[in-house]
Amino acid sequence: MSSDLAVTWRLGYLFKHAQLRLAELAEPRYAPLGITGRQLALLTLFGDGPPLSQQDGAVRLGIDRTTMVALVDELEDKGLVRREVAPGDRRKRLVTLTGEGERVRAAGEEATRQAEALLLEPLAEGDADRLRAALHRVVRGE
Amino acid sequence: MSSDLAVTWRLGYLFKHAQLRLAELAEPRYAPLGITGRQLALLTLFGDGPPLSQQDGAVRLGIDRTTMVALVDELEDKGLVRREVAPGDRRKRLVTLTGEGERVRAAGEEATRQAEALLLEPLAEGDADRLRAALHRVVRGE
DNA sequence: TATTGTTATACTCTATAACTATA
DNA sequence: TATAGTTATAGAGTATAACAATA
Numbered sequence A, B: 001m002s003s004d005l006a007v008t009w010r011l012g013y014l015f016k017h018a019q020l021r022l023a024e025l026a027e028p029r030y031a032p033l034g035i036t037g038r039q040l041a042l043l044t045l046f047g048d049g050p051p052l053s054q055q056d057g058a059v060r061l062g063i064d065r066t067t068m069v070a071l072v073d074e075l076e077d078k079g080l081v082r083r084e085v086a087p088g089d090r091r092k093r094l095v096t097l098t099g100e101g102e103r104v105r106a107a108g109e110e111a112t113r114q115a116e117a118l119l120l121e122p123l124a125e126g127d128a129d130r131l132r133a134a135l136h137r138v139v140r141g142e
Numbered sequence C: 001t002a003t004t005g006t007t008a009t010a011c012t013c014t015a016t017a018a019c020t021a022t023a
Numbered sequence D: 001t002a003t004a005g006t007t008a009t010a011g012a013g014t015a016t017a018a019c020a021a022t023a
Helices: A011-033 A037-046 A054-061 A065-077 A099-119 A125-140 B011-033 B037-046 B054-061 B065-077 B099-119 B125-140
Strands: A081-086 A089-097 B081-086 B089-097
Touching: A011 A037, A011 A099, A011 B011, A011 B037, A011 B099, A011 B125, A037 A054, A037 A065, A037 A081, A037 A089, A037 A099, A037 B011, A054 A065, A054 A089, A065 A081, A089 A099, A099 B011, A125 B011, A125 B125, B011 B037, B011 B099, B037 B054, B037 B065, B037 B081, B037 B089, B037 B099, B054 B065, B054 B089, B065 B081, B089 B099
Parallel strands: none
Antiparallel strands: A081 A089, B081 B089
16 A cells, blocks of 8 residues: 555654544544534634634634635635624724534544544654654744 | 644634645745745655656646646646657556756755755754655645 | 556536625 | 726646556
8 A cells, every 4th residue: 555665754754644533533423413623623712711812813824814704705605604894993803602602612623633643643642742743843933 | 923822723714824834945046046945846746766657746746637637738838848648558648857847856855855844943953854754644635 | 347557527515806885 | 098897718737437468
């Protein structure tokens, strides 16, 4: 199957295939909740900490603000989030979770924990923690 | 910028952004060679070990065989690879590198080493090796 | 019948440009 | 003038279906 060619040790290959395997494990667990992994990422983002505008959220996720519009539309259509005009700046729309959105977020995060645990199963516990910490440092660039 | 919200510790987020940062570092180094990262991945795959058919290569990279057709077309148009009918099975096309393809592959792999080194710069050397090994085990699922 | 390569087609994801409203 | 949100549109990247050649 994946053999052991030089290409399988390149970071680009490893990041891509780690992502593919994680999606295989996670998406079937999100499906019963009626959401995709990307939609859950938004629920996690907007459900955590002080309310963010769409623009703020887009920057944090590394996506374009026009992409954010479509994603928020999807969640609003499902009744999982609300747009609210920001007090103090009427150009901004703060995105907050509805009760149902909060419920789906909690269930989705439990599904995420399960999928991540399965993905990391081949690693000893300390190695799993070190993997996550190393990725976090690399992504932050410090 | 990337702050320290819960979402930034999810593996899905970390894999995606690690990939984005790597691409930012690598693509400018590939550009002078006239290739993209994906094209270099093919040169690395087909330049390593015994000749592979398009189908074999597609399976190893985790892409569809119809996608492979288009990618090989690109490299063939640039004169970097050749298609050869497989001796013993006239349905198969073995993909091999031209002299120029081999030259570009070598230069590209040096560029990859530089980009990976920059990405992993925040980590101690042992941690970098452990990151790569942990990803490899996770991707192989064992 | 099954597999490999190919083509045509469609779908997903994303970004760019241009617009409205607000600052 | 600049920023936030929106819409329309276009470009990657990818997959599905159907076909020809070969096994």
